Amino acid sequence: MTFVGFLIFFATISAVITVAVLIYDVTKNADLDNGSTIMVMFLVIVFLSLACSVVDMFRRKIMVERPVNEILSATERITKGDFSVRLVPLHDYEHYDEFDLIIENLNSMVATLEKNETLSKDFISNVSHELKTPLAVIKNYSEALSLSTLDEQTRQKYLLTLRAASSKLSTLISNILQLNKLENSKLSPEKTTFRLDEAIALVLLRYEEQMDKKNIELWCDMDEVTLLSSADYLDIVWSNLISNAVKFTPDGGKISITLKNENGRAVVKVRDTGEGISQKDGERIFEKFYQVDTSHSGEGNGLGLALVKKVIDVLGGEITVSSTVGKGTEFGITLGDVV
Numbered sequence: 001m002t003f004v005g006f007l008i009f010f011a012t013i014s015a016v017i018t019v020a021v022l023i024y025d026v027t028k029n030a031d032l033d034n035g036s037t038i039m040v041m042f043l044v045i046v047f048l049s050l051a052c053s054v055v056d057m058f059r060r061k062i063m064v065e066r067p068v069n070e071i072l073s074a075t076e077r078i079t080k081g082d083f084s085v086r087l088v089p090l091h092d093y094e095h096y097d098e099f100d101l102i103i104e105n106l107n108s109m110v111a112t113l114e115k116n117e118t119l120s121k122d123f124i125s126n127v128s129h130e131l132k133t134p135l136a137v138i139k140n141y142s143e144a145l146s147l148s149t150l151d152e153q154t155r156q157k158y159l160l161t162l163r164a165a166s167s168k169l170s171t172l173i174s175n176i177l178q179l180n181k182l183e184n185s186k187l188s189p190e191k192t193t194f195r196l197d198e199a200i201a202l203v204l205l206r207y208e209e210q211m212d213k214k215n216i217e218l219w220c221d222m223d224e225v226t227l228l229s230s231a232d233y234l235d236i237v238w239s240n241l242i243s244n245a246v247k248f249t250p251d252g253g254k255i256s257i258t259l260k261n262e263n264g265r266a267v268v269k270v271r272d273t274g275e276g277i278s279q280k281d282g283e284r285i286f287e288k289f290y291q292v293d294t295s296h297s298g299e300g301n302g303l304g305l306a307l308v309k310k311v312i313d314v315l316g317g318e319i320t321v322s323s324t325v326g327k328g329t330e331f332g333i334t335l336g337d338v339v
């Protein structure tokens with residue numbers, strides 16, 4: 001815009017001065033008296049200034065007002081909540097001017113707003129869906145429990161169902177709160193020095209009973225590794241990976257955990273002989289609420305791996321997954337804070 005604008009301005013001024021000089025020359029040759037020459041020159045200057053202003057007005061209309069109005073009406077629509085607005089840049093990419101850059105920035109801002117709106121709508125509908133089932137169980141079973149005709153065995157069964165539903169609710173809420181904390185906290189977590197192998201062993205103990213129930217064989221090979229990191233945050237990682245391994249491995253399967261100190265980096269691998277994850281699903285398992293197999297959905301809420309990923313991102317580590325459907329899965333975590 002600046003160069004074209006400059007050219008128009010330059011051409012107009014040159015034309016005006018040339019015309020004024022030519023007319024002055026004509027009046028001089030026409031033998032007019034002084035008063036008439038001044039009058040003619042005055043009229044010429046007024047006319048030329050008017051012509052200049054008109055040219056400049058059109059230049060402004062086309063080059064400034066039109067894009068400004070387009071941007072203005074777009075921002076008004078965005079303010080009203082219409083995030084589908086996209087503006088087309090005025091020039092080719094090689095000839096972008098400031099307006100094109102503003103338009104590009106505006107488009108990318110609206111795209112982000114649109115994406116966030118979709119994410120938050122999805123999040124709310126997922127949370128409501130996850131809340132509904134256990135709440136309906138609690139409502140129906142608590143009503144049934146108030147019937148005096150129930151025998152003791154049925155009563156105990158209902159109580160167990162109620163306990164499971166309320167524990168599902170409390171897991172859901174604590175997962176959401178943890179995710180929210182991780183997503184919104186600008187501070188990095190407090191780090192302490194601790195033995196990673198011992199921390200993982202403690203988590204394994206929590207799942208010992210479940211593994212025994214499913215006759216799962218556990219194989220462990222862990223180096224002694226001292227880490228400067230957040231033990232609390234990492235507990236979320238180990239407990240989710242191990243609980244998934246237990247949940248998705250059939251009776252009589254095998255889970256193995258290895259921890260190696262590889263050149264100052266702690267590498268943890270959690271392997272199972274479970275149902276496995278296809279490559280297509282593998283790309284989505286870290287999304288909030290994503291569950292491959294809905295027959296297991298009663299036992300989880302699909303937030304576990306989203307939390308794991310978030311923790312690893314916050315701590316600056318890496319997570320990988322490799323899996324073969326029907327054979328098993330391996331999650332690998334690398335952390336670089338070995339002391």
Ligand SMILES: Nc1ncnc2c1ncn2[C@@H]1O[C@H](COP(=O)(O)OP(=O)(O)O)[C@@H](O)[C@H]1O
Nearest residue numbers: 244245248285291292293300301302303304305
């Ligand atoms: N070890 C595993 N073996 C097979 N599938 C797994 C494993 N870990 C996770 N998944 C798949 O990834 C999905 C998301 O895991 P997660 O976020 O922990 O949710 P969930 O609450 O279902 O455990 C699970 O529902 C499951 O389909």
Ligand SMILES: [Mg+2]
Nearest residue numbers: 244300304305
């Ligand atoms: Mg899980």
